[in-house]
Amino acid sequence: xxxxxxxxxxxxxxxxxxxxxxxxxxxxxxxxxxxxxxxxxxxxxxxxxxxxxxxxxxxxxxxxxxxxxxxxxxxxxxxxxxxxxxxxxxxxxxxxxxxxxxxxxxxxxxxxxxxxxxxxxxxxxxxxxxxxxxxxxxxxxxxxxxxxxxxxxxxxxxxxxxxxxxxxxxxxxxxxxxxxxxxxxxxxxxxxxxxxxxxxxxxxxxxxxxxxxxxxxxxxxxxxxxxxxxxxxxxxxxxxxxxxxxxxxxxxxxxxxxxxxxxxxxxxxxxxxxxxxxxxxxxxxxxxxxx
Numbered sequence: 001x002x003x004x005x006x007x008x009x010x011x012x013x014x015x016x017x018x019x020x021x022x023x024x025x026x027x028x029x030x031x032x033x034x035x036x037x038x039x040x041x042x043x044x045x046x047x048x049x050x051x052x053x054x055x056x057x058x059x060x061x062x063x064x065x066x067x068x069x070x071x072x073x074x075x076x077x078x079x080x081x082x083x084x085x086x087x088x089x090x091x092x093x094x095x096x097x098x099x100x101x102x103x104x105x106x107x108x109x110x111x112x113x114x115x116x117x118x119x120x121x122x123x124x125x126x127x128x129x130x131x132x133x134x135x136x137x138x139x140x141x142x143x144x145x146x147x148x149x150x151x152x153x154x155x156x157x158x159x160x161x162x163x164x165x166x167x168x169x170x171x172x173x174x175x176x177x178x179x180x181x182x183x184x185x186x187x188x189x190x191x192x193x194x195x196x197x198x199x200x201x202x203x204x205x206x207x208x209x210x211x212x213x214x215x216x217x218x219x220x221x222x223x224x225x226x227x228x229x230x231x232x233x234x235x236x237x238x239x240x241x242x243x244x245x246x247x248x249x250x251x252x253x254x255x256x257x258x259x260x261x262x263x264x265x266x267x268x269x270x271x272x273x274x275x276x277x278x279x280x281x282x283x284x285x286x287x288x289x290x291x
Contacts, residue, residue, distance in 0.1 A: 001025035004102035006093040012108030016138025024174035030080040035092035090126030147176025163259035163289035178228035183243035
């Protein structure tokens with residue numbers, strides 16, 4: 001398991017790293033990355049070889065960044081490599097992950113809320129949008145030292161099924177309790193506008209949907225039993241973001257695991273997507289799976 005850890009000077013990364021280590025992936029190795037943000041507005045560094053204030057700032061940041069990389073590397077119980085580069089943090093992290101073929105990017109974040117994420121840039125949001133790899137976002141400390149409680153959200157799609165297969169392939173050994181949650185969105189009440197015969201058939205649809213989702217969820221839960229001590233399945237009604245939040249709170253989960261389709265510029269325009277909301281607006285740790 002090769003994970004790429006984006007180290008920030010505020011040490012928010014430690015939250016994500018702690019979750020990653022608690023998952024106890026098989027045969028772990030890491031690439032630690034620290035990005036030095038450009039000082040000049042146009043990101044140019046041509047004159048920095050000359051003695052000047054900006055050059056001194058760069059040297060100070062390089063020294064601090066290397067010290068951070070060396071310190072974190074010394075705390076890991078397995079092999080790690082280090083990358084120190086100049087550029088936007090999100091770009092440096094995702095490009096490094098692509099170059100080294102990392103399985104998982106690990107970063108830390110602070111909860112900004114919906115409006116904060118809309119008006120202010122976020123390195124974490126940029127990583128999740130642009131990365132081709134899965135991304136683990138640490139936002140709070142792990143509270144279950146004897147094994148993690150994890151919520152896995154599924155929409156029953158083929159894509160999410162492939163994401164779950166990827167999770168299984170990671171072979172985490174640190175999950176004590178896994179709760180698989182499926183959300184059934186609320187449907188508008190239109191029975192009054194139908195004929196009596198049509199209304200009778202339509203009234204049965206929620207039960208049919210419930211039965212189908214429960215059957216599919218049981219099949220997925222059976223697959224997940226190989227990576228958790230206990231696995232249970234819950235089918236809830238409501239918007240996915242609301243359902244995930246409520247289940248995470250109810251079971252006091254250490255981590256929510258979701259899937260994200262695609263990446264790149266188009267994703268930036270899809271406001272309100274489940275993955276973007278979970279990463280930016282919720283306070284708990286989130287693992288975004290991508291295949």
